Amino acid sequence: MDSFKINRRNMLMGTGASLASLALSGRAEAAMKAAVAAQDEAEAQPTPDQVRRMQWWHAAKFGMFIHFGCYSQHARHEWAMEDEAIPLVEYQQFSQEFRPKPGSQRAWAKLAKAAGMKYMVMTTKHHEGFCNWDTKLTDYNAVKQGPKQDLVREYVEAARAEGMRVGFYYSLMDWHHPDGARCATDEDARKRFVEYTHGLIRELLTNYGKIDVLWYDVAWPLDAQGWESERMNKMVFELQPDIIVNNRNHLPGDFSTPEQKIVASNGGRAWESCMTLNDSWGFQRADDNWKSSKTIIRNLISCTRDGGNYLLNIGPRGDGSIPEESVRVLSEVGKWMETNADPVRNSDLCQPRRSTYASFTRIGNTLYMHVHFWPGGDVAISGLQTKVKSARLMKTGQDVKFTQDPYRVHLVGLPMEAPDSPVTTIAIECESEPKQDTDFVRKNKPRGGVGIEA
Numbered sequence: 001m002d003s004f005k006i007n008r009r010n011m012l013m014g015t016g017a018s019l020a021s022l023a024l025s026g027r028a029e030a031a032m033k034a035a036v037a038a039q040d041e042a043e044a045q046p047t048p049d050q051v052r053r054m055q056w057w058h059a060a061k062f063g064m065f066i067h068f069g070c071y072s073q074h075a076r077h078e079w080a081m082e083d084e085a086i087p088l089v090e091y092q093q094f095s096q097e098f099r100p101k102p103g104s105q106r107a108w109a110k111l112a113k114a115a116g117m118k119y120m121v122m123t124t125k126h127h128e129g130f131c132n133w134d135t136k137l138t139d140y141n142a143v144k145q146g147p148k149q150d151l152v153r154e155y156v157e158a159a160r161a162e163g164m165r166v167g168f169y170y171s172l173m174d175w176h177h178p179d180g181a182r183c184a185t186d187e188d189a190r191k192r193f194v195e196y197t198h199g200l201i202r203e204l205l206t207n208y209g210k211i212d213v214l215w216y217d218v219a220w221p222l223d224a225q226g227w228e229s230e231r232m233n234k235m236v237f238e239l240q241p242d243i244i245v246n247n248r249n250h251l252p253g254d255f256s257t258p259e260q261k262i263v264a265s266n267g268g269r270a271w272e273s274c275m276t277l278n279d280s281w282g283f284q285r286a287d288d289n290w291k292s293s294k295t296i297i298r299n300l301i302s303c304t305r306d307g308g309n310y311l312l313n314i315g316p317r318g319d320g321s322i323p324e325e326s327v328r329v330l331s332e333v334g335k336w337m338e339t340n341a342d343p344v345r346n347s348d349l350c351q352p353r354r355s356t357y358a359s360f361t362r363i364g365n366t367l368y369m370h371v372h373f374w375p376g377g378d379v380a381i382s383g384l385q386t387k388v389k390s391a392r393l394m395k396t397g398q399d400v401k402f403t404q405d406p407y408r409v410h411l412v413g414l415p416m417e418a419p420d421s422p423v424t425t426i427a428i429e430c431e432s433e434p435k436q437d438t439d440f441v442r443k444n445k446p447r448g449g450v451g452i453e454a
């Protein structure tokens with residue numbers, strides 16, 4: 001397998017070399033480089049050090065993302081400054097009006113814990129450039145401006161008090177700093193801006209104790225060389241030898257970050273799907289497009305059965321309060337997790353996935369059928385390739401009767417009303433690892449004779 005991988009990579013590299021020697025277009029070369037990078041990423045097996053650093057994170061599975069900044073006060077989405085082309089002086093007023101109530105962060109951490117989450121990642125600086133902590137490198141920060149407090153310190157202490165692991169989101173793109181755009185074309189500006197950026201990250205990873213995750217975002221307008229990303233990560237690991245970092249500073253880092261979608265990585269690479277609860281990361285007072293707790297639970301299951309994590313966002317208001325809909329949905333998820341967390345958090349990779357009303361997780365030989373649309377009375381699984389030994393309802397512990405033939409496991413005698421809400425889980429103990437083959441069913445399940453029914 002290894003030599004096959006090496007060969008495929010060499011083949012791509014070889015193609016690149018011959019393209020270069022033929023002096024083909026820059027575009028072809030860029031495509032080749034992208035193909036090699038994708039290949040590298042897909043085939044990256046975790047190193048022993050990554051295994052060590054990422055153990056808690058893989059076990060955690062479910063985290064809270066928090067977008068908090070001056071945009072929370074403005075209340076029209078964290079991209080408003082650019083998407084409404086708000087002049088800087090006009091936008092800066094929100095940095096004065098932004099006055100979170102002390103103790104808000106503790107409520108976020110309590111909600112995360114109640115929802116069954118194990119870690120938090122808060123924006124320390126978003127694209128707007130405002131620093132939520134007591135930085136020495138700019139006055140555009142939470143201590144010097146409206147909040148008059150170190151919001152990062154409040155957050156770190158609150159998270160730790162509730163037993164949450166602590167993550168920092170950091171946007172490389174900066175709409176406020178004078179060098180934030182011209183660094184792309186002016187080498188002196190680039191040098192200054194890279195020193196500023198590295199300096200801010202250094203402060204964050206020096207002044208707040210042990211930090212568990214560094215979550216880079218938007219690396220516009222520089223590439224890895226421009227940001228000096230290798231040096232950046234080297235500093236990060238020197239300051240925090242146990243930390244994990246994502247892949248948004250143009251380096252692969254420790255994990256991939258599919259956004260607003262659930263896409264598993266190949267080849268054992270770690271991944272985390274980040275998602276909003278409505279359609280905005282930062283507070284947007286008019287966004288009423290809330291996901292239901294059922295949707296959140298289905299998404300969490302889709303992540304964990306494929307070996308990934310789910311980072312779910314809240315966007316508190318400028319005063320630090322959490323929108324009521326977010327509280328309601330996360331509380332419902334938490335209530336459900338009280339009974340169902342084990343198979344979801346501890347799922348092994350789970351192959352069965354075909355059903356119109358259920359999704360699946362697996363621990364060893366036990367298949368967990370999570371029914372999100374309860375049809376009442378009976379449920380069935382098509383094409384299960386192992387023998388079922390027993391089944392029971394997670395909510396009540398009650399045994400479930402079943403029959404099994406080569407095509408169908410039929411679970412019967414179930415209550416007409418769903419025993420659990422918003423999703424009912426049935427634990428199905430099997431003789432060997434449960435696998436599903438619905439092609440087998442399509443090809444082999446007996447069909448009727450022409451014109452004559454038996």
Ligand code: GLC
Binds near residue numbers: 067218259274281
């Ligand atoms: C995007 C957005 C940003 C958000 C991030 C979360 O990069 O630009 O607003 O913070 O996604 O993943």
